[in-house]
Amino acid sequence: MLRSLTIRDFVIVDSLELDFEAGFTALTGETGAGKSILIDALSLALGARADGNPVRVGQSRAEIAAEFDLSAQANARAWLASNELADDDPNTVIFRRVIDAGGRSKSFINGTSVTLSQMRDLGERLVDIHGQHEHQSLLKRDAQLALLDDFADNQSVLAATADAYRQWSQLAAIRAAREENEAAIAREFEDLSWQIAELEKLNFSTSRWHDLQAEQKRLANAAGLIATTEKAVTLLADADTPLLTSVEDIASELRGAAETDPALKEALTLIESASVELSEAVSGLRHYLRRLDVDPARLAECDREISDVLELARKFRVEPLRLPEYLQQKRDRLASLGGGQSLDDLRAKEAAAEAAYRTVAQKLTKSRSQAAKKFSAEVTQSLQQLAMPGGRFAVEFTPRDASERGLESCEFLVAAHEGQQLGALAKIASGGELSRVSLAIQMMASSKGGVPTMIFDEVDAGIGGRVAEVVGRLLRSLGAASAHQVLAVTHLPQVAACAHHQLQVAKGAREGVVTTTISPLDGKARIEEIARMLGGITITAATRKAAEEMLVNSAKA
Numbered sequence: 001m002l003r004s005l006t007i008r009d010f011v012i013v014d015s016l017e018l019d020f021e022a023g024f025t026a027l028t029g030e031t032g033a034g035k036s037i038l039i040d041a042l043s044l045a046l047g048a049r050a051d052g053n054p055v056r057v058g059q060s061r062a063e064i065a066a067e068f069d070l071s072a073q074a075n076a077r078a079w080l081a082s083n084e085l086a087d088d089d090p091n092t093v094i095f096r097r098v099i100d101a102g103g104r105s106k107s108f109i110n111g112t113s114v115t116l117s118q119m120r121d122l123g124e125r126l127v128d129i130h131g132q133h134e135h136q137s138l139l140k141r142d143a144q145l146a147l148l149d150d151f152a153d154n155q156s157v158l159a160a161t162a163d164a165y166r167q168w169s170q171l172a173a174i175r176a177a178r179e180e181n182e183a184a185i186a187r188e189f190e191d192l193s194w195q196i197a198e199l200e201k202l203n204f205s206t207s208r209w210h211d212l213q214a215e216q217k218r219l220a221n222a223a224g225l226i227a228t229t230e231k232a233v234t235l236l237a238d239a240d241t242p243l244l245t246s247v248e249d250i251a252s253e254l255r256g257a258a259e260t261d262p263a264l265k266e267a268l269t270l271i272e273s274a275s276v277e278l279s280e281a282v283s284g285l286r287h288y289l290r291r292l293d294v295d296p297a298r299l300a301e302c303d304r305e306i307s308d309v310l311e312l313a314r315k316f317r318v319e320p321l322r323l324p325e326y327l328q329q330k331r332d333r334l335a336s337l338g339g340g341q342s343l344d345d346l347r348a349k350e351a352a353a354e355a356a357y358r359t360v361a362q363k364l365t366k367s368r369s370q371a372a373k374k375f376s377a378e379v380t381q382s383l384q385q386l387a388m389p390g391g392r393f394a395v396e397f398t399p400r401d402a403s404e405r406g407l408e409s410c411e412f413l414v415a416a417h418e419g420q421q422l423g424a425l426a427k428i429a430s431g432g433e434l435s436r437v438s439l440a441i442q443m444m445a446s447s448k449g450g451v452p453t454m455i456f457d458e459v460d461a462g463i464g465g466r467v468a469e470v471v472g473r474l475l476r477s478l479g480a481a482s483a484h485q486v487l488a489v490t491h492l493p494q495v496a497a498c499a500h501h502q503l504q505v506a507k508g509a510r511e512g513v514v515t516t517t518i519s520p521l522d523g524k525a526r527i528e529e530i531a532r533m534l535g536g537i538t539i540t541a542a543t544r545k546a547a548e549e550m551l552v553n554s555a556k557a
Contacts, residue, residue: 001484002453003067007041009059012507012516024486026496027518028529029505034516035489038505039129040458042066045095046123047107047116054099057513061100068093068126073452076125083118093126101297128451131187138412139426139554145410148395152371154164160360163402168353175346192334199327202312206321209309212486216302219295226292229285229550237282244282247275272544302493335454357402364406369397372410375444382440383414385474387467388433390418393440412441436463439471454478456488466494472498472554493533497550526551 005017012034029035044050045066050322055062070076080086080093087093087110090257096108097119107119138144149158216226236243257331258264313320372395383391392415397408413422416433425437439456456475463471472495479500490496502521507514521529530547531539 001069001072002042003069004067005038005042005045005067006063008063010041010062011037011054011056011066012514013037013041013517014056014510016516016518018503018518018520020485020487021501022479023500024476024488024498025501025503026499027487027489027503027505028491028496028533029509031491033505033507035505036457037516038503038518039455039487039489040456042127043129044099045097045119046127047097047121049116050099050103050105053101053103055101059101061098063096063098065094065096068095068453073126076122079122079125080110085112085114085118091200093122124451126451127453128457129455130457135347138434138441141409141411144395144412145405148368148371148375148410149173150368151375154364154367154371157360157364157367158405161357161364161406164353164357164360165402165404168350168357168402171346171350171353175343175350178337178343178346189334189337192330192337196327196330196334198312199323199330202308202323204309204320204323204327206324209320212302212305212309216299216306218292219299219302222292222295222299226289229289229292233285233289236278236285242273244278246280247271251275284429292431358407361407365397365408367553368406368408368410373395378444379437379440382444382474383437385470386436386440386463387470388416388436390420391416392422393437394422402480422538436467439463453485453487456486456490458489458491465494468492468494469498471495476500476554491533493530493547493550496533497530497547498554502529504529535553 001022002020004020005016007013009015018038025524027035040054044054045064068076070080070093071092076093077086077090080090085093094108094110097105098112099105100107105116107114107116109119109122138147149155185341223256237245251268254264254268254271256280309320309323313323316323316326318326337423379393380391383393395414396411396413398411399407400409412425414425414433414437415422425434472492475486475488475495476498478484488495488499496502504519504521504525505516506519507516509515519525527544527547528539530550531543534547534550535543
């Protein structure tokens, strides 16, 4: 649930802090006062892209922050935890968006910088915004199918269908390419297979290449290495007067002298250490001599292996160290052409992939068909409440070519009144009827979803009178549900009177600059606003009384 919204220097708002409560909240005000600014600001805070420059004239940046209560939103809490964005209080999340005058923006969740995609991903779990032109998208078949899938909770089977379709399409493309140019592809298969065999026979690796070069270098210089090492051992330990013995003698004499003068102990310690290290060096050199041999046969073998690598690298025109990469490229190309499989094998695999796709797609078809019946019944019932007696709603499916979205498209059909034949929504419904059908669908779909906050931006356009009161009561009932919070921008007093809470939007001038303010209303102030909506410029005592009666009656409903 939305707890609060803070806006700074956004469009014509200089500074605004609003607290929200559960239930149905109506936003009202004069035409042009900026009632939709609050929704625009919240949309930006939740990751929407800025349309134009939203920074208030004369200011360097706009800032919007929205705080939500997540105590009843396990899904959102899990998302924050998995993205390492949870706050110390797991039941609270704060969105913050800063947009500078140049159009650059920064986005934060709980104080951590995030992408707009992350903001939208989390925001869609918390807020569902129905714009004043939402009904226009309902005329598009893809939007209708998406809405039905949301209602049916088809996300997992949709993902499985899309994955199966991609696998089938990939195999179909490989098979088609084989069939189109079988002779050329067969030759390429042969070349690729030979090249891969040659490279695999070499058994080349970068670590082996480095080791081989080091070994070849050592064997090629073995005689010189042995001579140098033997000379070192002789001078250190095997000469008539070996250096190691001389160092030990010096250390022995200094031990006695150090007993007389302790100032010699530091030098003695260093010489004793040198004696130990020289002794270890002699041991290491002798060990090196025992394992180092002049091995012409092994040297020839190393030379041959290096020659083979260099020859193959020249043949394929790559650096030796790039041979593994080159081998992988050849393997990938072979796989893209069917991995060396016969055309019959590819056809069999394609057929199996198609069968797998159609199995999961038919599950999607069945789910959609079942959901469509319930969806149609509930929308039809809502139409009766919205002054469309005898109105009916149905979902019609049409087969289409296989795709990531399944085997069918759908179209919403409506009969606006008793006796009218069902027809496409775009052709049958008038402007006002379309608004009511749209509202019925949106409210029904929202009430089934897990999104806690629903916002309606003038979706009551085109209706009035008794229907407006029905709409208001529906919104109030929806907001009264424990799992939902409803905000609605409205110009209809019948709708506003049904709200649990009311905010008034007003536009004025401050120091010659136009600004918008939003104020909570209660008591007499709310009566005055409802009266204004009823009576226009001149507000009479009768208008105020009517407004008061509307509020009282709505509270009883």
